[in-house]
Amino acid sequence: MSAHSPMYLKNVLYYVLLAAGGLVALAGMFAVYQMEHHGHVITGMNNQIVWGLPHVFAIFLIVAASGVLNVASIGSVFGKAIYKARAPMASLLSIAMLAGGLMVLMLDLGRPDRVIVAATNINLTSMFAWNVVLYSGMFALIVIYLWTMMERRMNPWNKPAGIAVFAWRFILTTGTGLIFAFLTARQAYGSALIPPLFIVLSFAWGLAVFHLVQAVTYAWNDRVLDQAIMERTKRLLGIFVIGSLYLIAVYHLTNLYFAQQIDFERFILRDGGIYPTLFWGGYILLGNILPLVLIYWPGRKSNCMSASILVILGAFALLYVFIIGGQAYPLEIFPGYVASSSFGDGQIASYSPSVYELLLGFGGLAVAFILTTVGVRVINFMPQDKSQTAE
């Protein structure tokens, strides 16, 4: 019957994927329109939980966008060939996720129409304002970095550009962490550990996303990824997961040591309902222990993908606990007293995300997906490994 060439089928698949991504992005735009029209009252957010699900998605995308560049840095800064071959794809992914994450953050604003105000009025003591500069700078630097990789005459500049991206990325994720670290009064935040924690988390999440996209694009192009390369990056993911687990443990242990923080820790780790469940079941078990078992179990080979997917799911669980759980625990305005009021003083704040927030979050993922798909298709971002992988 029909004897379509594989190329034809691939073209069809490309447009189907694009259409699917487009539909999800469109659903996100619909959610934004509704939120604009009716106000944030149609979301689950309120005056106690002021940042909700959109921020979980946005911060995942932004943190992972920085972390995925680690692949490029190991190549350009530390000169590892198998990573260097993957730098273009990592850069593309970073731009795509940064765009998706920033879009979600911007469209969740109460007045997204005033984004020009944010661009023209910079308060130098505000971490948000700094992040506007850091994110725009990141975009520009990655584009320059890609240019030095893809334009032969610019090749000599590749290493300096790579180092600049490497440094900027650290500052960027520090900035993301500082948004929370600078909150003096909140029990969950206001810790200097948060920026380094975010950096290590970004390594793990970025690499996990990279594994996923790499596997899909290899399958797409009928190419087989060298098993040795997969093993190496899989073990690297293991190290990053252990690193983030360590910082998470230190964060909670220091809190547990301070009498003033014990009630908060009890809430997050034991009594808080959905939050301890997501923390232990979602983040620790699914997002760390299981991936580590999959990565380090002797003799097993092709489980890099499942480990990566679990790490990503764990990331969402952790961010939900960190962002929403951190606000749900009542702000301690009167230490040593139990408080009650009409404004939620002394009470655990309740939050149930609405479908609009979910659609907006997925809209951000869809934008990242579309940018990646088009990028991989239009420009050659595929890793070009030499036959010999040993360095």
Place this chain on the structure above:
Amino acid sequence: MSDIDLPRRSFFKTSIGAAAIAIAPGILLFDMAHGKSQPVSGKVRWGMLIDTAQCQDGCNDCVTACNKENGLSGSTGPTDSQWIRKVEIKSISTGRKVSLPMMCQHCEHPPCVDVCPTNASFKRADGIVLVDRHRCIGCRYCMMACPYKARSFVHEPLSDQNPDVPRGKGTVESCTLCVHRIDKGQQPACVESCSNKAILFGDLNDPNSEIAQKIRAVATVEVRANLRLNTGVRYQGL
């Protein structure tokens, strides 16, 4: 016959009259909107002293007055704005109960102003912390930063606003210390409404003001004094 073109003359008269009538309200409104032409003085620091011994458990008069003055609905759902609220606190160790009003503490070093990306949150020269509704992009970072949960986000479209107190969907708002009343030489609505005189309002910088004399004479505290924000609102009997 005279050369004077009467219809033409009356046409000019009518035109000038109509133009004056058309422009005058505009000039008047422009004047009103700009209020006093001289800037507020940095020598003044407005503040409040709240005597918790005089604040009655169950009394909500200050909250009601605030809602009325500022055009708030008075609803207390999770997405409704509350600029001032009554908080009942009970000491964990001694069991002592206190009832007090809580609102923006008008800090000297306000965390909301520090974190605001667009400078929409600002502190006036006389110490009043305000939100510029034209600059606020609704990011809610100030709500995360405020140690007193003093701020609310407008979650819904608004109607029937008080012209003196403009508000806007998608922006953050909080107690303005009734700045529109202060600028007219009046006291904040909550102060005026308290029948027990539990709230004393005045200039903290003027050594002869009643509030300055009182905070020199009796023990008063700032809420979360450990944060060193130097609040403009102080409490007695906490």
